[in-house]
Amino acid sequence: MHTTPHTPISLAFRFAVAALLLAASGLASAQIREFPANALRGKLQVLQPPDILLDGKADRLAPGARIRNITNNFTVSGALVGQTLAVNYVREPSTGLVFDVWVLTADEIALPRPNTPKRRWFEFF
Numbered sequence: 001m002h003t004t005p006h007t008p009i010s011l012a013f014r015f016a017v018a019a020l021l022l023a024a025s026g027l028a029s030a031q032i033r034e035f036p037a038n039a040l041r042g043k044l045q046v047l048q049p050p051d052i053l054l055d056g057k058a059d060r061l062a063p064g065a066r067i068r069n070i071t072n073n074f075t076v077s078g079a080l081v082g083q084t085l086a087v088n089y090v091r092e093p094s095t096g097l098v099f100d101v102w103v104l105t106a107d108e109i110a111l112p113r114p115n116t117p118k119r120r121w122f123e124f125f
Helices: 008-031 106-110
Strands: 039-044 051-054 057-068 084-093 098-103
Touching: none
Parallel strands: 057 098
Antiparallel strands: 039 051, 039 084, 051 057, 084 098
């Protein structure tokens, strides 16, 4: 059986790399995203795609709607059925249907959104 001795330098290097990776993941999750100037804020509930409730009113997602989760990765509307989410959204200009959606983090909810009435974070749930 062959064992590799761990020198103090190799262990210190491994801990340093692990610490950097943890710090980097924490910074990424705390990052506030930039949203288009025309994005509005609302409370979204996906019923049966493409049917949604937006601020309690019946609405629809546009064909090809893009939904980004809190890590800014794309997700499908079917994965959100039944959830109530605070979002920023943009409507498709020619149809008026909801086209771009960003699910918000608590830090993003706390920031005021131009053209949208200010709400406290708990009003979204």
